[in-house]
Amino acid sequence: MNDNPKPTLPEVADEAPIAGTSRSSFGLIGALLLAIVLVGAIAVRFITMSDLWLDEALTVNVANLPLSDLREALERDGAPPLYYVLLHFWMVVFGTANFAVRALSGALGVLMLFLSFRAGLRLGGADLDRRRWIAWSAVIVVGTSPYAIRYSTEARMYMLTMVLVLIGYLALRNALEKPTLGWLAVVSLVTASLLYTQYWALFLLAVVGLIQVVRAWRAPTAERFAARRITGALVVGTLLFLPWIPTFLFQLRHTGTPWDTPASPPTNAALGILDFAGGRVMEGWTLVLPLLLLALLALFGRPTDKRHIAIDLHTVAGVRWEWLVGAATLFVGLFLSLLTGTGFQARYAAIMFPFFALVVAYGVIVFADKRIRMGILAFVAVVGFVGGARNVATNRTQATQVVEAIAAEAQPGDVVGYCPDQLGPAVSRLIDAELQVAQRSYPYGGSPRFVNWVDYKKRNRAASAERFADELLTGSGTKTLWMVWAPGYKTLDGKCEAVLNALTASRPAFTDLVSGDDNVYEFMGLRRYNP
Secondary structure, eight states: OOOSOOOOOOOOOOOOOOTTOOHHHHHHHHHHHHHHHHHHHHHTTSOOOOOOOHHHHHHHHHHTSOGGGHHHHHHHHTOOSHHHHHHHHHHHHHOSSHHHHHHHHHHHHHHHHHHHHHHHHHHTTTOHHHHHHHHHHHHHHHHTOHHHHHHHSSSSTHHHHHHHHHHHHHHHHHHHHOOOHHHHHHHHHHHHHHHTTOTTHHHHHHHHHHHHHHHHHHSOHHHHHHHHHHHHHHHHHHHTTGGGHHHHHHHHHHOSOTTSOOOOHHHHHHHHHHHHTTSSSHHHHHHHHHHHHHHHHHHHEEEEETTEEEEOTTOOTTSHHHHHHHHHHHHHHHHHHHHHTOOOOGGGGGGTHHHHHHHHHHHHTTSOOHHHHHHHHHHHHHHHHHHHHHHHHOOSBSHHHHHHHHHHHOOTTOEEEEESGGGHHHHHTTSOGGGOOEEEETTTTBOTTOOOOTTHHHHHHHSOHHHHHHHHHHHHTTSOEEEEEOSOOTTTTTHHHHHHHHHHHHOOOEEEEEOOOTTSSBOOEEEEEOO
């Protein structure tokens, strides 16, 4: 993928070891610390105390449907199908418990460590020591990344996206050197798989495809053949997406991101990079600047000796291609999102995170002193693991708190209402069927297991809060009515508060059992209306 010759780093003699420490013991300590990092990186990909929040619970519910119903369900959900199909068969084997459904992403997260190592080796050129440094740096950056850890513990498609990007990266690098039918077939299959996994893949493939078209036209004659064949492979992979196009066009017209508002591309880019470092928390702010510095040094820096780095504003060959593809994909996606009026969440940037991680890993070797490299990697690992620990300990939803309060007093025939419907999947998943309670979600009293995103804003604004409240009151009769609710959701415009007011007018005897905690990502309250 990188057409420019690799820079030859100056030969710099190793500095004398620290007094009392031999080179072999230094290497042994490094290997031991690396082993500890690897064990920790694998462990945190399978451990989190959080219950499934909206997106995860909804994903599991959709994936648990018969495959014949999947297309119709995803028309309402707005996502492509590949991850749901994989999760469907995974659950057939391993079940639907929290750990089981998340273990698919955990296994993919472990696979990403291996692929990061292979990609790092490819970046290192012919020098064995350099290859090892970049490869192991990539493993440490990815293994301790709060971003990669988070999406290794979520039952969502984003870790699959990252794995496919790295497979595609390796396949494309190989196809550039040897455009054989086998490598081109892998490029085509990965292209199709990415499109069937995350729609932001369209932006990545557009950038990569444009680069190959330019190379097929302007590259040296010896390289044009490979570029043309790769362009053809990308086209073939895109054609494999044609059967899903009608569904994609329906989703494009009717779903989108009604729960979010557009923002400027620079703002969203900054928030996306901050999330790569752990988000708007202490460890995120601590790690983001070192990661950005390493990424910039990878593009502009070259070591001249153990204590000096030369800066070349024309950029240094090495990760130019990775920088271009990652940055261009992000900004193309952000600008098109702004133009189409859709929102952005940092999880969408999973499509370019592998490029960012490789660039950061390459930036480590810009420091010629290996002790400085080890210090940098130790800092990245420690701060990253702090973010990983936060992911382990943080519950992303108040669903358990709400369900425990319901289960303590609910009787058969009671009714549980949800407003908005976005609270339904996480809570209803935890309600034991033996409670025999009826469950209805705003706006039309449908099943709380699903959210219909089709024309979501229009349907919510057209719905009547008073009518929904009447249906809940009629359905509960002389039984207790439990209301799970939260304010401030976009497109609801005070509808949930209106539902509660209507219920209170008919049943003034109520008790607030759970208060929404806005320190929790998915906060919610619970109100009990007595018969």
